[in-house]
Amino acid sequence: MLSLLVCALLLSPFFGVLAASVSEEQSEAPGIRSLFKSPLNIDKRSPGQLIKSCTVPGTVALTFDDGPYYYIYDLVKMLDAAGAKATFFFNGKNNFCIYDEDNVKRVRFAYNRGHQVASHTWAHMNLTSATISNDKVHDEMWKLDLALTRITGADPAFMRPPYGAYNQTVLNISKDRGQAVVLWDLDSEDTSKTPSVQNSINIYNKKIKENPLPNGRILTLNHETKRKSSSRIHASFFFDDMFQVMPAVLQSLKKAGYRMVTVAECLGKRPYRSVKAPEARTDKWKC
Ligand SMILES: [Zn+2]
Numbered sequence: 001m002l003s004l005l006v007c008a009l010l011l012s013p014f015f016g017v018l019a020a021s022v023s024e025e026q027s028e029a030p031g032i033r034s035l036f037k038s039p040l041n042i043d044k045r046s047p048g049q050l051i052k053s054c055t056v057p058g059t060v061a062l063t064f065d066d067g068p069y070y071y072i073y074d075l076v077k078m079l080d081a082a083g084a085k086a087t088f089f090f091n092g093k094n095n096f097c098i099y100d101e102d103n104v105k106r107v108r109f110a111y112n113r114g115h116q117v118a119s120h121t122w123a124h125m126n127l128t129s130a131t132i133s134n135d136k137v138h139d140e141m142w143k144l145d146l147a148l149t150r151i152t153g154a155d156p157a158f159m160r161p162p163y164g165a166y167n168q169t170v171l172n173i174s175k176d177r178g179q180a181v182v183l184w185d186l187d188s189e190d191t192s193k194t195p196s197v198q199n200s201i202n203i204y205n206k207k208i209k210e211n212p213l214p215n216g217r218i219l220t221l222n223h224e225t226k227r228k229s230s231s232r233i234h235a236s237f238f239f240d241d242m243f244q245v246m247p248a249v250l251q252s253l254k255k256a257g258y259r260m261v262t263v264a265e266c267l268g269k270r271p272y273r274s275v276k277a278p279e280a281r282t283d284k285w286k287c
Contacts, residue, residue, distance in 0.1 A: 049175050050166075051158075053185045054217035054266035060258045061266040062086040062249075063184065065120050065160060066094060067224035068106035071242060075224065076110050078243070082250040084260030088224065089120035089160040089182075092144045095225070097287035104151050104285075108278070111152040116262035116271045119144045119159035119179070128165045137173050145177075150279045154272040158182050158263055164221075178273050182263055184221035190241065191223050197244045204249045213257045219266065 054061055064075070067090055079086050088110050092098045098107065111117050122143040125132065141159060149155045159179045161170055166181055174181050186207050188200045207218055222242075253260055264271035 049171060049180055051180055051182045051263075051267065052219070054219045054263075056261075056266050056268050057215045057217060058213050058257065058259055059261050059266040060218040060220065060253055061263045062220050062222065062260060063089060063160070063182075063263060064222050064224040065089045066091055066124070068098065068103045068110075069096075069225045071224060072106045072110055075242065075246070076113055076115060078246055078250070079115070079260075080113060082254065082260065084250060084253075085115055085262050085265070086260075087116040087118055087158070087263040089118045090144065090148065091120045091124050091162075092122040092147050093287040094124045098144075098147050098151070099281075099285040099287055104281075107148070107151050111154065116158075116264055117148055117152055117154060118156045118182070118263065118271075119148065121159065121162055122147075124162040126163055126165050127161050127170045128167045134169060134173065137170060138177070141174065141177060141179070145179075147285075149274075149276075150285065153276045153278040155274045157270055157273045180269070182219075184219050186218055186220045188220060188222045188245070190245070195241060197241055200241075200245045201248045201252075205252055208252055208256045208258070216256070216258065217266065218253075218258070219263070 062079070062084060064086060067088055072088070076086075088107075090098065090107060096103060098104070107117060119141060121127070121140040123140060125136075125140055127137050127140065145155055157179055159174055160182045164183050171181060186203065188203055189195065190200055192199075204220075208216070211218060250260070262271060
């Protein structure tokens, strides 16, 4: 609940803009009407630019933010054993450096087993911050894409803004860069201030019940890491949480008949802008 509240607060700048343009448009004010017709208006964006749910019936996209982190090996093995492919929205320099040898191995481990690698930007900054420049927003996206391209050879076609916070500038820049912005329609609440295994399982089960097959579709938000409230310290107990929640969730999804696929597959789109061989480490692989 708290994490939903945080998301709502973080998303409020966008919804504020959208709500303002709709209500002002109805008022027929000439200045605002031209704003409404402007190519900057969200309703005029190309479809697929902002993704809040899957489109392919019968699919669920399990996504994990904020890695790469310690748990990825066991998590990937667990997903593979359940016949699931997930999507990892990685950071470059969050609590770690993606170029560290351990993290390079973690990213490649997930990628080589067919899981999708995607961008959660470089340093997990709020891209809608009043003090962030457009150049900096671009830089936060570009640096992570470069890292993933060097490490895996794959240049990600999808990005998820930190905190789910986006505005028109974020949408415009990601569009110019050929990336879609991905949110979610199920928050597992694993980063709420009081995360609970049972709460996360209940959230999934409720969603599955409300979205029966054949038409059901689910796009999830989970975290590969866990922070203790607002501090940047990873909570050691999360290992246990993750490995209690996911087996139950995988079983429920399987029982309901869901296909557990990547974000790209749940949308019928390509996961990467380009794919080539991974690169060998050079002196430039630094955070
Ligand atoms: Zn995040």
